[in-house]
Amino acid sequence: MDEFATDAGAVTAGEEREFRRTMSLREALDSLFGEDLIDMMESARDDAGDGKNHGGSGNGGFDVFSLSTRQLGAMGESLAAMQLAGDGYEMLDRNWRCRYGELDLVALSADQLLVFVEVKTRRSVRSGLPAEAVTVTKQKHLRMAASEWLLTRKHKPYNTGVRFDVISIVVGDRRVEITHVPGAF
Numbered sequence: 526m527d528e529f530a531t532d533a534g535a536v537t538a539g540e541e542r543e544f545r546r547t548m549s550l551r552e553a554l555d556s557l558f559g560e561d562l563i564d565m566m567e568s569a570r571d572d573a574g575d576g577k578n579h580g581g582s583g584n585g586g587f588d589v590f591s592l593s594t595r596q597l598g599a600m601g602e603s604l605a606a607m608q609l610a611g612d613g614y615e616m617l618d619r620n621w622r623c624r625y626g627e628l629d630l631v632a633l634s635a636d637q638l639l640v641f642v643e644v645k646t647r648r649s650v651r652s653g654l655p656a657e658a659v660t661v662t663k664q665k666h667l668r669m670a671a672s673e674w675l676l677t678r679k680h681k682p683y684n685t686g687v688r689f690d691v692i693s694i695v696v697g698d699r700r701v702e703i704t705h706v707p708g709a710f
Contacts, residue, residue: 542707543704543705543706543707544704544705545702545703545704545705546608546702546703546704546705547700547701547702547703548700548701548703549699549700549701550589550696550697550698550699550700550701552701553604553696553701556604556607557600557603557604557607589648589696589697589698590648590698597646597647597648597696598644598646600646600696601644601645601646601692601694601696602619602620602629602630602644602646604694604701604703605629605630605642605644605692605694605703605705606619606630608692608703608705609630609632609640609642609692613634613635614632614633614634614635614640615632615633616630616631616632617631617632617633617639617680617682618630618631618674618680619631621670621674623670623673623674624673625666625667625669625670625673626663626666626667626669626670627670628641628642628667628670628671628674629642629643629644630642630644630692631674633682633684634688636685637683637684637685638684638685638686638687638688639682639684639686639687639688640687640688640689640690640707641667641670641671641674641687641688641689641690642689642690642691642692643659643663643667643689643690643691643692643709644691644692644694645658645659645691645692645693645694646694646695646696647694647695647696648695648696648697649695649697650695654693654695654704655693655694655695656691656693656704656706656709659691659709659710664689664710667689668689671687671689675687688707688708689708689709689710690705690706690707690708690709691705691706691709691710692704692705692706693706
C-alpha cells in the first residue's frame with residue numbers, strides 16, 4: 526500500500542490525524558508519468574548534446590520551475606489523488622465546478638466517509654505553507670460547493686458522513702513533500 530516514506534508511520538484510511546510523506550521529485554514523476562517516459566526524456570536530453578542545462582538533476586530533464594501555475598496545480602492534484610487511492614480512498618470526482626467554485630477531489634474513504642479535498646501546491650514555502658491559502662472565505666465556498674455537489678442528482682454515494690480535508694504539496698527541485706490534514710475545517 527505505502528509506496529512513499531511516511532514521517533508519521535503507517536497511516537490507514539479514515540484516521541483523523543495529519544501526516545506527511547516525502548519523496549524525491551524523480552519518484553513523484555515516475556509515479557505520475559511512468560519510469561519509461563522519464564528515462565526517455567533523460568535520454569533525449571543526453572542526446573541533445575548542446576551543452577545547455579536541461580535540468581540534469583536526475584529528474585528526467587524536468588524543471589518544476591518552468592511549469593505554469595495551472596500545470597503545477599494539476600501535478601499536485603494528481604499526486605494527491607494517487608496518495609488517497611494508495612490509502613484506500615475511492616475517487617468519485619475531480620475538478621468539479623459550480624457557481625461556488627471548484628472541488629479539487631471528492632473521494633470515499635474505506636470506512637465510507639465522503640471526503641471533499643482541497644489541494645494546494647506550491648514551489649516553496651517562502652510565502653507560507655500551501656494549506657494557509659485555504660482561508661475562511663475559501664472554506665465557506667468549498668462547503669457551498671460540496672452542498673451543491675451532494676444536491677446534484679447523480680451524486681448519491683452511500684456514506685457515513687462528510688469531511689473536509691486539505692492536502693498541501695510543496696514541489697521543490699529535488700523533492701516533493703505531501704501533507705494530508707484530515708478534517709482540516
